[in-house]
Amino acid sequence: MPYDRIFSTLTFRNLTVKNRIFRSNVAGRFDNYDGTGTQARINWEAKFARGGVGAIISSFVPVHPRGRILPNYATIVSDDRIPFWRALGKVVHEHDCKYILQLSHGGRQRDIPTIDYPVGLSSTARQDPLHGFECEAMTTAQIKESIQAFAEGARRAREAGLDGVELHGANGYLITQFLSSGINDRTDEYGGVLANRARFVREIVQAIRARVGRDFHLQMKISATEFNNALLPEEPPGNTLQDSLEVCKWLVDDGVDAIHVSSGSAFPHPKNPPGDLPVDELRKTYDSLISSGSLALRNYLLFMGRFTSALFKERWETARGPRDRIEGINLPDARAIKQAVGTIPVLCTGGFQTAAIIETAIARGDCDAVSIARPLIANNDLVQQFERGIGRPANPCTYCNKCLVNAPENPLGCYEETRFPSRDAMVQEILSVYRPQTFQ
Numbered sequence: 001m002p003y004d005r006i007f008s009t010l011t012f013r014n015l016t017v018k019n020r021i022f023r024s025n026v027a028g029r030f031d032n033y034d035g036t037g038t039q040a041r042i043n044w045e046a047k048f049a050r051g052g053v054g055a056i057i058s059s060f061v062p063v064h065p066r067g068r069i070l071p072n073y074a075t076i077v078s079d080d081r082i083p084f085w086r087a088l089g090k091v092v093h094e095h096d097c098k099y100i101l102q103l104s105h106g107g108r109q110r111d112i113p114t115i116d117y118p119v120g121l122s123s124t125a126r127q128d129p130l131h132g133f134e135c136e137a138m139t140t141a142q143i144k145e146s147i148q149a150f151a152e153g154a155r156r157a158r159e160a161g162l163d164g165v166e167l168h169g170a171n172g173y174l175i176t177q178f179l180s181s182g183i184n185d186r187t188d189e190y191g192g193v194l195a196n197r198a199r200f201v202r203e204i205v206q207a208i209r210a211r212v213g214r215d216f217h218l219q220m221k222i223s224a225t226e227f228n229n230a231l232l233p234e235e236p237p238g239n240t241l242q243d244s245l246e247v248c249k250w251l252v253d254d255g256v257d258a259i260h261v262s263s264g265s266a267f268p269h270p271k272n273p274p275g276d277l278p279v280d281e282l283r284k285t286y287d288s289l290i291s292s293g294s295l296a297l298r299n300y301l302l303f304m305g306r307f308t309s310a311l312f313k314e315r316w317e318t319a320r321g322p323r324d325r326i327e328g329i330n331l332p333d334a335r336a337i338k339q340a341v342g343t344i345p346v347l348c349t350g351g352f353q354t355a356a357i358i359e360t361a362i363a364r365g366d367c368d369a370v371s372i373a374r375p376l377i378a379n380n381d382l383v384q385q386f387e388r389g390i391g392r393p394a395n396p397c398t399y400c401n402k403c404l405v406n407a408p409e410n411p412l413g414c415y416e417e418t419r420f421p422s423r424d425a426m427v428q429e430i431l432s433v434y435r436p437q438t439f440q
């Protein structure tokens, strides 16, 4: 086997995975408006299981109806959702692939609020600074209700026969909104010093452990460094790596089994997913957000202007950092977290698609496994290519981020036309997720 570290098993406290490549979370609008799941989502996940990844970490799965960020994402808000997740898990398991469900709550960060809850909840009453989505600061009763929703979500994932859960504690969603010194402006026991800001996520972990016990896999995705002022210098910088090291140690004490390292206090963020800002493509889809946020029309006009959009693109890509550092962008933070938490595995996300880089990262002890999103969207069989000794795909992901900016409006898939023989071939590949059509 050419890449023996990638193809060695990884053992967590409650879970063993056949190799070191995890499909990272990728949200797409595959489901019904009310959050019930569809065959298209099963087809989507089956593509990656068939392609050889050791485990799939699901996309954003809301634990509470008020935590939704877009319509058409399958939720885990009630027991009647369990059969769908069981059916999905069964298909994934047929390929000796594990399935970890991402328990999520968007808080104030939403792309298209649904008709049932137009106003988001957050640690703060301040609207998000990029799109201007309205929100209310959560009351203590709402905080407790959300904590229980996470615990119930974990219980339902376990009853569905899935292999574990991940807390979406990264990228600006509700858990980040509590953790972040750049967002959380509360004066009660859930705001202020780091120990208070971490109270929300720690209580979630404790509630999950109380609900599902110690023998069900639970991991935390965290933005190790938030770079909260990356685009808007007037904003505070947010949590530093040092803050996150402390949070990770507390979470290990509370019973978390792994840490998944990401970055950025918002989504998207120049550093996540790290790549280009495809403004030409963004112009076609950002209109769907205009009615949602008080700043969205301003942004749309900015993206429509030739000079303003070029300026914004330049600002975004400067904040991202050098293009040749995209692959493994979060490895320095992962290494620091691994040293701090020692006893539990650390996963790292961000740009991976070269086998030698992944091998070296694992060998050096920077992380125990990597999670991959866009390069697996581009090449569903990336792991099989590595297995055959192909160290980097011949037709790689270009990090153009066209998949990302299409996702709020169009089916998830690779939108980089240069990767396909024709536009029609690209469209056919994107639409292949709807085949087969029947719920089995």
Ligand SMILES: Cc1cc2nc3c(=O)[nH]c(=O)nc-3n(C[C@H](O)[C@H](O)[C@H](O)COP(=O)(O)O)c2cc1C
Pocket: 024, 025, 026, 027, 028, 058, 059, 060, 102, 168, 170, 171, 221, 262, 272, 273, 274, 349, 350, 351, 352, 371, 372, 373, 374, 375, 403, 404, 407, 412
């Ligand atoms: C279209 C798209 C959707 C995503 N959805 C999620 C999500 O639902 N939850 C999450 O934690 N991260 C999400 N991410 C971030 C990825 O999981 C991943 O961490 C990031 O893209 C960096 O990895 P990559 O360079 O391999 O793409 C998404 C990324 C993309 C491009």
Ligand code: SF4
Pocket: 275, 374, 375, 377, 378, 396, 397, 398, 399, 400, 401, 402, 403, 404, 413, 414, 415, 416, 419
């Ligand atoms: S559109 Fe395709 S090539 Fe571009 S970032 Fe997404 S997966 Fe990669």
